Amino acid sequence: MSGTAQTASPHGSRGDADRSQKNDSQIVLVTGGSRGIGRALAGEFASHGYALGLVARHADALEQTAQELRAAHGIPVHTYALDLTALNATDRLRAAVEADGVRVKYLINNAGAWSRGPVATTDLEDLEHVITTNALVPLRLTKMLLPHLIANEGGILNVGSLAGTLPTPTFAVYGASKAFLASLSVAMRQELKQQGIPVCVVLPGLVHTGFTASGERSIWYRLSAGAPETVAFAAYRGFMTGQATVVPGLMSRVIDFGIRFLPGAFTQGILNFATSRRRE
Structure with a gap:
């Protein structure tokens, strides 16, 4: 480890009005911050003058990303090379953050894992890793860092x-873990309302990331997958204006509309058909 929808009142716009008001001892902590959506989110916050804390497993990639963001935006970037699913990792992260003399202002729970294939033929260890990364790690970090926030x-x-809004065959556990995170976000938004802590969840569709870099690329993927920067831009804007849920990209919003307003049996049937070729 190296230390170095529905809207509420606007939250972050006051800070964007004057970068000089930002405090370098307050950081935006981004998990999975070395690539993909996490890297894009880090860049978006950095472009608005926020100091960063980036968390990822691989120290080399993490430090390279940090150097690029420092050079591009002139902001402090602290790095924490950790596997957040490891025993006591969240406690070690908090200790490292506090040892750096910084406090977390915004927590970005972005680190994720997925597993493709039927539950019956996928190793249980892989499925449990998905649940730990996508559900338990954000819960642990949120609970641990609430005093900072x-x-x-x-x-x-x-x-x-x-994928968390409708059961997805061949991505069953991934979708279920993201459904947990979405439900947790909405519930905690209400619980933390009196403390003035907004909670926002962003629901991307297909995105060009490391998750989707390998394997079959269908026509649907090539037509609908968006860029991480598009997700980051929409997420930042929605978060800072007090939105509860952000669905970035036109195609994703069309899909979300269909899921919400078309008959459930119809949309589930389409999804079952679309994923049937991948089943074993």
């Missing part, structure tokens, strides 16, 4: 998925 008038941005 309350003291710094901060907030929580969780990166979910449209």
Whole structure:
């Protein structure tokens, strides 16, 4: 480890009005911050003058990303090379953050894992890793860092998925873990309302990331997958204007509309057909 929808009142716009008001001792902590959506979110916050804390497993990639963001935006970037699913990892992260003399203003729970294939033929260890990464780690970090967030008038941005809004064969556990995160976000938004801590969940559809870099690329993927930067831009804007849920990209919003307003049996049937070729 190296230390170095529905809307509420606007939250972060006051800080964007004057970068000089930002405090370098307050950081935006981004898990999975070295690549993909996490890297794009880090860049979006950095472009608005926020100091960063990036968490990822691989120290080399993490430090390279940090150097690029420092050079591009002139902001402090602290790095924490950790596997957040490891025993006591969240406690070690908190200790490292506090040892750096910084406090978390915004927590971005972005780190994720997935597993493709039927539950029956997928190793249980792989499925449990998905649940731990996508559900338990965000819960642990949120619980642990709440004192920081309350003291710094901060907030929580969780990166979910449209896969969490409808049961998805061959991605069953991934979708279920993202459904947990979305439900947790909505509930905690209400619980933390009196403390002034906004909670927002972003629900991307297909995105060009490391998750989707390998394997079959269908026509549907090529037509509908968006860029991480598009997700980050929409997520930042929605979070800072007090939205509860953000669905980035036109195609994702169309899909979300269909899931919400078309008969459930119809949309589930389409999804079952679309994933049937991948089943064993």
